Amino acid sequence: MSTFENLEYNSLLSNFKELLKNNSLKFTKQREVVLKTLYEKDEHFTPEDLYIFLRSTYPELNIGIATVYRTLNLLEESLMVTSISFGVAGKKFELANKPHHDHMICKNCGLIIEFQNDKIEQLQLEIAQANHFTITSHLMQLRGLCKECAKNSKH
Structure with missing residues (x-):
């Protein structure tokens, strides 16, 4: 360390x-x-x-x-x-x-991919502001299939 x-x-x-x-x-x-x-x-x-x-x-x-x-x-x-x-x-x-990050989660194998995107973060703030809403925290989880599971499901 x-x-x-x-x-x-x-x-x-x-x-x-x-x-x-x-x-x-x-x-x-x-x-x-x-x-x-x-x-x-x-x-x-x-x-x-x-x-x-x-x-x-x-x-x-x-x-x-x-x-x-x-x-x-x-x-x-x-x-x-x-x-x-x-x-x-x-x-x-x-x-x-x-640091803050979001997750993509494969619904088949459970793989978790972490990501951070400034455009998404900014868009969330703009949407909240337009609705007179103050975000105190958030959690984004996108669920779907990872590359391997998507490839295997096509066979």
């Missing part, structure tokens, strides 16, 4: 410790590796995928699936983590420290 990344992670970790304290929860290595993994991996994790990753990466920690779920829910409630809902298939989580 670079010096900036260390400072950023240390600040995130400090906020996490404060969050745990405010919720009368102990700071544990298991909870820390949930946060650290979300910080270090630029991925969207289901709780199950994160659990499997943590069990294989940190076998000595004896981390439970319930700890992963509870930690993710706490982080999401505190807005440190965001999620994308896949309906009955559950949620995928990512750390909320990234």
